[in-house]
Amino acid sequence: MRGALARQPAAGRSVDATVLRRRLVALAGLVLLLTLLTVAVGRVGAEAELADRVAGHTVLEPGDTLWDVAVSSAPEGVDPRDQLAAIQVLNGFESGAVDAWTVVLLPAR
Numbered sequence: 001m002r003g004a005l006a007r008q009p010a011a012g013r014s015v016d017a018t019v020l021r022r023r024l025v026a027l028a029g030l031v032l033l034l035t036l037l038t039v040a041v042g043r044v045g046a047e048a049e050l051a052d053r054v055a056g057h058t059v060l061e062p063g064d065t066l067w068d069v070a071v072s073s074a075p076e077g078v079d080p081r082d083q084l085a086a087i088q089v090l091n092g093f094e095s096g097a098v099d100a101w102t103v104v105l106l107p108a109r
Contacts, residue, residue: 053090055108062100066093073106083107 058069070084086107087093098104 053108054105056106058104058106060098060100060102060104064100066096066098066104069104069106075109078109 055073058073060066060069066084066087067080070080070087073087074080074083084096086109087104088096090105090107
């Protein structure tokens with residue numbers, strides 16, 4: 001008899017409402033899990049894509065300019081102006097003014 005009493009729904013709540021609430025909680029958990037997995041996979045893909053575009057990095061020391069970096073990092077046969085433009089695009093620099101100690105990503109060619 002005790003088992004039968006334990007299965008009775010709470011006063012004012014039908015069995016259907018309890019089942020529905022459990023299903024909604026489970027569905028919300030599933031949606032959250034899928035969202036987290038999608039974000040994690042997206043980050044891994046973005047990091048892999050960035051790794052394909054980056055040959056290395058350098059840190060600007062006081063007195064260094066992006067032009068200096070472009071000249072010293074341009075592969076043989078690549079115009080330093082093209083290298084400078086690629087460095088600016090890769091790093092999101094809108095101007096040539098960059099502070100000392102800034103990490104500068106170098107483009108892969």
